[in-house]
Amino acid sequence: MLTAPGDFTHARHFAGARHALAQAQSLPPWTHTDPRFFAREMERIFRRHWLFAGDADRISKPGDWWSTALAGVPVLLARGRDGAVRAFANTCRHRGCRLVPPGEGNARAFKCGYHGWVYNLDGALAGAPQMEHSKDFDKSAYGLVAIRAALWGKFVFLCFDANAPPFEEAQGGFLRMFQGYEFDRLVTARRARIRVRCNWKIYAENLMESYHIPYVHAASIAGNDFDPGMEALAGKSGGLYGRTPGQPVWLDFGPNHGAIVSRHAGSNGLLPNERGFPAMPGLSGVAAEGSYFAYPFPCALIAGNIDCLWTVGINPLSAGETELTLAHHFHQATMARPDFAELSQAYYRRLDAATAEDVVITEEQQRGLDSPFARPGRLSHMEPVVHEFRRWIVDQVAD
């Protein structure tokens, strides 16, 4: 395994990645393989920033719970009797057992399997057998540790840092981008979870550029003639990847996000020649006439289209392994259509086909990078979000 040098946080290792796009170099290959660098990313990025966790449909009713691990931290989300969504460290306050195994369900309270301590949906410790014999034991001081949670429409973000800015402040520009959708009327129709044997950054970057589309996705989405990657390669790029809204494709960057916004006919959610749904109701602005590929750094893609949204949650497991959660979200009016069950399959086929191709190539990239002869490369003009993402990473991890 390719390991990092002793001074791996030194800024000199990342100077090439900070150059302007036309001169930028890739990150050192060991940033994708070394466990110490991975630990640094967990500490500096995943323990400090707001993280996309998924959709709140999993916990729509009082008592619904959802247990998962995000960037290695066991978390428990629950909707209380009061309707509020809360997140907790999924760790018992007695001797630290994981309280609820991964999964979903509905409960009145949570009981630890080890010695029977019981917690309410709001995290308060409700019962602790035999503890009346312990001196000065105050149950109110041993509730579950709360984790900051923010609900944005149906999407849940978590932050493990009590001192980080509020979600709206950290991701303000990103949130405004999606004002053209009726988020509160979206319903999650399908979720799929897969493991990929590559570093989390490799998969994230794959989702951030269309340079690879003609090569990796020749058998699937490459035929979509509104795809910006195809347009640029065909020399039709014109003002492609400009910064001005209204160009065929433009970029939107904020302190903690990047986005590719495209104005085009049709839907990015389908394979070429497949039939889908009409535009969902309530769209305005770009949402009504194009698509968003938007990345709330560090770990999600939110793809907005006229007929559906899909999300990819990127959950790092180790330096070389990542869990993806792919989810499709449709407007409730779309889901009420009699042809929903049939036509929705077309959207799943598109994402499944492209994902299978991306998994193959990202695992090959991981293998290639994990070589003593791997060297930093260069970027094309078609990888501006990748470039911005790497600079953001470097800002977090370098001394």
Ligand code: FES
């Ligand atoms: S560790 Fe949970 S009750 Fe003992």
Ligand SMILES: [Fe+2]
């Ligand atoms: Fe791809």
